Amino acid sequence: MTTSGLVPESSPRSARRGADGDYPRLLRRISEAGLMDRRPGYYIVRLGLVGAAFAGGWAAFALIGDSWWTLLIAGFMAVTFAQVALVMHDVAHRQVFRLRRPAELMGRIVGNAGIGLGYGWWQDKHTRHHANPNHEELDPDVAPDILVWSQRQARSSRGAARLIGRAQAYLFFPLLLLEGLNLHLAGVRALRNRSVKHRGVEGALLFTHFALYLTAVFAVLPADKALAFIAVHQGLFGLYMGCIFAPNHKGMPTLTGDERPDYLRRQVLTSRNVRGGVLTDIALGGLNYQIEHHLFPSMPTPNLRHARLIVRDYCAEIGVAYHETGLLSSYREALRHLHHVGAPLRHPDELSAAG
Template sequence: MTRTPNAGTVMPLNHITHRFAELAATVRDTGLLHRSYGFYAGFGAALVLAMGGVITGIILLGDSWFQLLMAAALGIVLTQVAFLGHEASHRTVFKSGPANDRLGRVLSALIVGISHQWWMNKHSRHHANPNKVGSDPDIETDTISFVDEDAAKARGIVRWVTQRQGWLFFPLLTFEGLNLHYRSVVSLFAQGTRKQRWTELPLIAAHFALYLVPLFMFLPLGMAFAFIGVQMAVFGVYMGASFAPNHKGMGIVPADVKMDFLSKQVLTSRNISGGWAMSILTGGLNYQIEHHLFPNMARPHLVRTREIVREYCAQHDVPYTETTLIESYAIVIEYLNRVGLAARDPFDCPERVSMGR
């Protein structure tokens, strides 16, 4: 049975920095850092076929409300493309960094419609300091609060949402697709270099042109909007439901606490059991601990690395967390509801909210 560190508590320092070098050497000597061109070629071909099937279905169905099934299917396929773009951003597909960047740019900007550069910057900061206050952008307030200090600052309608944010988490994810598109484009204008804007904005514009123009040309106006709504909702829920179990509800690292690499990656991450089927469903994110320790590792090698890392953590008394998908969702909902208590009126909740589990 794996052990779960207390959610929302100060993470302990673990002075075993040198031991990660031993773990990395074992993984490297086993050949698990090698590329897996066959897997990515097959996976890429499957995505092309899946996208072709969705487009064919849209054409054949024509003016029919069954198009909403195609919209849901498109949301699923685009999420799988985003998973591959995520791996390209970690440079796991090719040996060449520029080749990975080109692939990631095409997958993320042209096919999915999200800035590759924005994702790389945001996600790199997350990997450097997962669940660390002030450093991890994934726990910054964005409608939902992940630390009680942020929840206590909520006002107006946001405060009402924050108080119930655990129960509202999955419904709110239906808007996450729109949020990702919006934030990535805004970040390009606000923070991107001229080269990044000229490179990615045309690709994002081409994505929406190729997607929206045929949709509004061949479908009735109401059906076209319904199609977009379903596709965006499925995309947002699928993305959020795949990334949320990995860190939400794990320990929060205060801004002034320093941790060694192995400790901060293992103690703030959670694996999801389920084997190869779960790996396909979540794009390899179910092996989150191994992914954080070896972010440029090809997806097929994560399962074998999991065995090595689990054994190593057991030998050195480092808590290693793994749950089922349903258990992880229950943990996330419970944690968000507990954080949301900080947004209650102090006269209604005079006692100090405990963040320990």
């Protein structure tokens, strides 16, 4: 197991096993508080506002036309695309619809067709993440692709991860400017995977989005402004998406091998909450209550902040570390961790000795 030293009170390795009764007791308290109940009114308003912002952004883009002011619209649309992605996230977790079919239908519409993000690919990846958060072999979000998430990964890294890992704490936010493009490409690459359901529909919606997006941009703007618009829009979209998800688990303890704490500890000890008010809740889509979201994935987003008090007190009662911090502190913790785990790559003598 690799830890960042941020949660000294407890760790997945030292967490007592055989505590499977802890989660049912917590779930009972949450259910009795009515926090698993649906919130249709909230989602009607939220989907309406996000939809209006999405349509309004494109309308403003068309009205402003051939002007460098359109780059402001690109920034606005980056935020809107990320908010659409957060809606897709809630839909995929059955927070909006109880049944699978309407959830998948809306997920593909808002994801594939709306913002060019492959719903099938993302749902498969995100499901595996929820089952084993921060497990180096089982969680795709901590796979050593471009970045490394533990010194163990650093010592065995190859290619881009070996090169970038040396300075990854400094490169993290600049690299997020490419995350939007990476999300689009990942959805396209996943179309070759037979495990993705309805690949024909997924692909048709994805490529329809790309075609309409590029047609609209180049029809309204000359080439130089069009390319600038795409760069600003996609770059800020990726940056914002990364800033939403980075505080959740980065820098928290990681698991390896057969390290499998019980469900409650597996979710709580690897997750971080971010304190803040209404603006933080809106900006992060409620994912700042990451501990509660991981414990109760189908809980409607507006109920998470109420569940926080119950979960925090319960964790104190049973002696499980519950970690929360401010937004800027969460980034500092994540960057400090990235710098720490990259140490073997900055010291070749240590790396060769380990090999």
